[in-house]
Amino acid sequence: MTTIATDPPRNGPSPLERSYARLGVLLIAPTIVVFSAVIVYPLLAAIYLSVFSIYTPTLEGEFVGADNYVKMLTGGVFWSSLWTTLIWTVGTLSLQIIFGVGLALLLHQNIWFRSLARSLVLFPYFLSTVVAVLVWRWLFNDLYGALNHGMMQAGIIDMPLDWLGSMPNAMIGVILVGAWKYFPFVVIAVLARLQTIPENLYEAARIDGAGPVARFIDVTLPQLKSVLTVIILLRAIWDFKEFDLIFLLTGGGPVTSTQTLSLLVYQEAFGLNRMGQAAAYSVGMMLVMLVFMILYIRRTGKES
Amino acid sequence: MANVSFTNVRKSFGEFTALENLDLEIHDGEFVALLGPSGCGKSTTLRMLAGLEFPTSGEISIGGRVVNDLAPGKRDIAMVFQSYALYPHMTVGENIAYPLKKRGMKKPERDEAVRRAAELLQLEPLLHRKPKQLSGGQQQRVALGRALVREPRVFLLDEPLSNLDAKLRSYMRAELIELHRRLGKTMVYVTHDQLEAMTMADRIAVMYGGRVQQFDTPDAVYNRPANRFVAGFIGTPPMNQIEGTVQGASFVIGDHHQAITRANFAPSLLDGAAVLGVRPEFVGIHDSGDGLPATVRLAENTGHETIVTLELTDKTRIMSRVEAGRKLRVGQPVALRFDPAGIHLFEATENGLRLNLDTPVAAAQPLRTA
Amino acid sequence: MTSKMLRPIILNVVTWTLVLMISFPLFWMIVTSLKPQTELFRIPPTWLPETVTFEHYWRLLTETPFLRFFRNSVVLATSTTVFVVALGTLGAYSLVRFRFRGRETMAMLVLFTYLLPSVVLIIPLYLMMVWLGISNTLFSLILAHTTFALPYALWLLRSFMEGIPDDLENAALVDGASRLGAFKDVILPQLLPGIISTALFTFILSWNEYLYALVLVNSESVAPLTTGVMTMLISAFNIEWSLLMAASVMMSVPLIIVFAFLQSYLTSGFGAGGVKG
Numbered sequence: 049m050t051t052i053a054t055d056p057p058r059n060g061p062s063p064l065e066r067s068y069a070r071l072g073v074l075l076i077a078p079t080i081v082v083f084s085a086v087i088v089y090p091l092l093a094a095i096y097l098s099v100f101s102i103y104t105p106t107l108e109g110e111f112v113g114a115d116n117y118v119k120m121l122t123g124g125v126f127w128s129s130l131w132t133t134l135i136w137t138v139g140t141l142s143l144q145i146i147f148g149v150g151l152a153l154l155l156h157q158n159i160w161f162r163s164l165a166r167s168l169v170l171f172p173y174f175l176s177t178v179v180a181v182l183v184w185r186w187l188f189n190d191l192y193g194a195l196n197h198g199m200m201q202a203g204i205i206d207m208p209l210d211w212l213g214s215m216p217n218a219m220i221g222v223i224l225v226g227a228w229k230y231f232p233f234v235v236i237a238v239l240a241r242l243q244t245i246p247e248n249l250y251e252a253a254r255i256d257g258a259g260p261v262a263r264f265i266d267v268t269l270p271q272l273k274s275v276l277t278v279i280i281l282l283r284a285i286w287d288f289k290e291f292d293l294i295f296l297l298t299g300g301g302p303v304t305s306t307q308t309l310s311l312l313v314y315q316e317a318f319g320l321n322r323m324g325q326a327a328a329y330s331v332g333m334m335l336v337m338l339v340f341m342i343l344y345i346r347r348t349g350k351e352s
Numbered sequence: 353m354a355n356v357s358f359t360n361v362r363k364s365f366g367e368f369t370a371l372e373n374l375d376l377e378i379h380d381g382e383f384v385a386l387l388g389p390s391g392c393g394k395s396t397t398l399r400m401l402a403g404l405e406f407p408t409s410g411e412i413s414i415g416g417r418v419v420n421d422l423a424p425g426k427r428d429i430a431m432v433f434q435s436y437a438l439y440p441h442m443t444v445g446e447n448i449a450y451p452l453k454k455r456g457m458k459k460p461e462r463d464e465a466v467r468r469a470a471e472l473l474q475l476e477p478l479l480h481r482k483p484k485q486l487s488g489g490q491q492q493r494v495a496l497g498r499a500l501v502r503e504p505r506v507f508l509l510d511e512p513l514s515n516l517d518a519k520l521r522s523y524m525r526a527e528l529i530e531l532h533r534r535l536g537k538t539m540v541y542v543t544h545d546q547l548e549a550m551t552m553a554d555r556i557a558v559m560y561g562g563r564v565q566q567f568d569t570p571d572a573v574y575n576r577p578a579n580r581f582v583a584g585f586i587g588t589p590p591m592n593q594i595e596g597t598v599q600g601a602s603f604v605i606g607d608h609h610q611a612i613t614r615a616n617f618a619p620s621l622l623d624g625a626a627v628l629g630v631r632p633e634f635v636g637i638h639d640s641g642d643g644l645p646a647t648v649r650l651a652e653n654t655g656h657e658t659i660v661t662l663e664l665t666d667k668t669r670i671m672s673r674v675e676a677g678r679k680l681r682v683g684q685p686v687a688l689r690f691d692p693a694g695i696h697l698f699e700a701t702e703n704g705l706r707l708n709l710d711t712p713v714a715a716a717q718p719l720r721t722a
Numbered sequence: 723m724t725s726k727m728l729r730p731i732i733l734n735v736v737t738w739t740l741v742l743m744i745s746f747p748l749f750w751m752i753v754t755s756l757k758p759q760t761e762l763f764r765i766p767p768t769w770l771p772e773t774v775t776f777e778h779y780w781r782l783l784t785e786t787p788f789l790r791f792f793r794n795s796v797v798l799a800t801s802t803t804v805f806v807v808a809l810g811t812l813g814a815y816s817l818v819r820f821r822f823r824g825r826e827t828m829a830m831l832v833l834f835t836y837l838l839p840s841v842v843l844i845i846p847l848y849l850m851m852v853w854l855g856i857s858n859t860l861f862s863l864i865l866a867h868t869t870f871a872l873p874y875a876l877w878l879l880r881s882f883m884e885g886i887p888d889d890l891e892n893a894a895l896v897d898g899a900s901r902l903g904a905f906k907d908v909i910l911p912q913l914l915p916g917i918i919s920t921a922l923f924t925f926i927l928s929w930n931e932y933l934y935a936l937v938l939v940n941s942e943s944v945a946p947l948t949t950g951v952m953t954m955l956i957s958a959f960n961i962e963w964s965l966l967m968a969a970s971v972m973m974s975v976p977l978i979i980v981f982a983f984l985q986s987y988l989t990s991g992f993g994a995g996g997v998k999g
Contacts (some may be wrong), residue, residue, distance in 0.1 A: 073816070154737040183970060191768060
């Protein structure tokens with residue numbers, strides 16, 4: 049088939065281009081279906097449910113308009129849970145970053161049996177939350193817990209502490225376990241970045257007379273800045289929405305002193321059987337998180 | 353027949369137009385180089401020919417048949433990529449056999465074809481190795497082998513030599529020229545290196561800013577550049593371009609009057625601002641007497657010639673090539689005389705057209721014979 | 723000793739002290755599981771078992787539904803991994819190597835869902851499972867796990883896919899392969915380490931998951947390890963610590979295996995998809 053000079057010039061995508069595009073859409077279609085059916089839908093459903101008052105066991109309810117939202121804003125329990133969530137997030141995040149960066153720096157050096165040390169440090173992250181909680185509850189046990197006895201033997205305290213049953217111990221305990229479980233994420237990410245910093249930057253600094261602290265501040269820290277920002281944002285989001293760990297450790301207690309927003313939603317839906325109200329709380333929670341998410345997306349958008 | 357044509361091809365990426373008014377006719381068996389600086393659109397052109405990119409409008413034909421809608425595998429072409437793109441998990445033999453496998457060739461025939469290609473490129477001892485065990489030059493030959501084995505109508509090569517060291521590069525240049533001579537197939541070769549284009553191609557398409565500036569033999573592109581860009585791009589050191597004014601039978605540079613023969617230039621050359629182009633080898637340096645006054649800034653003795661950088665009274669720098677033993681001091685005042693055979697005049701605009709009357713040859717130029 | 727020689731020693735001592743402190747809970751978990759009941763409630767507790775016993779493990783396996791929970795978890799995690807990796811690989815291929823309208827919005831959507839609280843999603847999810855008539859089945863869990871694991875997997879696989887040079891696929895296309903042929907012959911073999919990484923990650927994610935199992939499943943026959951163990955051994959009156967520790971150790975077995983032999987896959991997944999977004 050030859051073209052004649054009088055044929056009009058082709059415009060727009062050729063059949064080949066279009067068939068490629070079709071294939072592309074086809075390949076991602078199942079993923080979209082999954083997302084729409086089980087993430088987009090629940091998201092929209094949550095917003096929908098929040099304007100009803102629903103009794104969880106029977107799923108019967110009636111339209112109440114903005115009632116749930118009014119109760120949320122004026123009730124106080126939403127705000128106190130938000131406050132608790134912030135304390136938990138800031139507390140555990142700080143520890144995660146400090147220990148994460150610290151261990152990453154140490155593991156970057158030539159330590160004896162370095163890969164074994166690495167494995168042991170990373171292990172908590174991949175452990176089931178259930179297992180982590182069980183172990184720590186056993187450690188925190190007031191009568192038989194190893195933590196109390198270790199501290200008494202070391203002379204730090206005289207009497208065993210009630211870790212999870214009283215405040216502020218419970219929050220401290222929860223923050224501690226959260227830090228233990230999730231700091232390896234920071235270690236891996238920071239370590240990966242450390243390994244890409246060219247050695248000659250340190251050499252140049254050393255020649256200029258910089259000691260180890262100065263080298264850390266002037267060479268390492270600037271290089272880590274961008275990774276750290278992203279890590280902090282990510283972990284802040286994940287810690288903020290954490291459910292399993294706190295629920296299993298304290299159930300929100302003592303009373304509601306460790307009840308974060310996630311736990312509040314769960315409690316409202318399945319403890320107090322008020323599904324509509326729970327939906328309203330979850331919408332509120334997501335709006336708060338939206339701020340974090342926008343920050344994260346802006347940040348990674350800037351980098352790419 | 354394996355001639356290639358681009359008819360009024362345009363390629364834009366959203367707002368940005370990468371290629372415009374692309375009209376090229378490549379003859380059967382011709383070796384054509386697409387030459388230009390990065391970003392000029394040469395790779396995009398090649399990829400559209402391959403079917404890896406799609407033109408926004410216009411048609412591409414191979415052997416008289418429009419191929420816009422054909423998948424790359426159906427165009428009867430082969431391509432050598434700049435990165436070689438060898439399949440890392442396959443051996444050299446499997447890499448070369450792959451296109452034949454895709455065509456459905458049976459094993460015994462395949463093995464024979466692979467053996468022949470390997471023999472041609474001296475790859476036999478390497479057939480069982482994996483690409484990462486090979487040197488750059490060996491990898492390149494495997495890429496060539498994979499292209500050869502299909503016996504396509506057209507070969508596409510995308511800067512295949514740019515990752516090789518200088519010595520290997522000149523060796524491979526000769527190899528490729530020899531290969532083209534033996535196979536007689538159409539080859540389209542993308543490069544930013546004008547030496548490669550000048551030595552290997554039958555015709556060169558000099559590209560810049562998404563347009564073909566000139567499509568001609570190396571000789572024409574060197575001696576009869578179509579515009580200021582081509583004049584400045586081809587040749588090392590590049591052609592000197594000196595601003596001045598045309599006044600009657602002279603080209604005036606400052607106080608100096610360079611005689612020119614108006615009859616040699618197009619009637620559109622009017623009195624007024626213009627640019628004089630002259631290659632370094634046509635710039636004669638004289639210690640005294642008539643000529644354009646200049647000062648020697650640098651004299652580099654390369655062993656077989658001296659390349660001299662000179663500065664005119666208005667601080668413009670120009671270059672000259674003289675014999676090897678010439679003694680010149682930095683700061684020495686000299687007089688420059690241009691060989692009339694080497695004088696070109698260009699419009700004074702940014703990419704002004706060349707106004708000499710022996711216009712660049714048309715596409716009907718006979719091919720360079722071996 | 724000169725300070726130069728002292729430095730590495732101090733470094734090692736400090737590091738290993740920290741490492742041992744971090745791994746103490748794990749150590750304690752194993753130790754507790756091996757102590758006989760009588761020794762367990764000794765005050766002060768013994769740091770190493772005076773007598774080592776496997777009775778708790780034996781009891782766990784023979785007198786409790788542990789093995790059923792284990793089987794459920796294996797089925798759940800494996801099925802989830804298969805679905806997620808299959809969908810994710812194709813999706814990543816689509817996002818990276820194809821051009822079509824709405825592609826960037828897709829990518830944004832993936833990122834967005836990655837950050838949503840699961841507690842927000844479970845309520846409607848629970849309703850949907852009831853409506854579909856599959857509530858309280860393992861299948862509903864598989865579906866649910868797929869939903870939260872898919873964004874992670876897609877994110878990881880996308881970055882692995884981006885690490886494969888375009889020209890490899892292009893060369894295959896020029897050599898006569900169809901797009902899917904090129905995918906099978908050239909991209910998939912290159913993607914294999916990435917797929918393994920993602921599969922391991924997904925398996926562990928699914929194996930460890932608690933909340934969805936809590937909400938969507940309440941019968942013992944279908945419960946996975948996470949909820950199964952919690953309900954089985956914790957009642958209002960008595961917490962069977964020895965059994966719990968033994969269960970914890972056994973629950974972590976797949977993890978230990980992966981860590982011992984395949985750790986580089988796990989952490990490379992982090993590096994690639996890790997924190998670059």
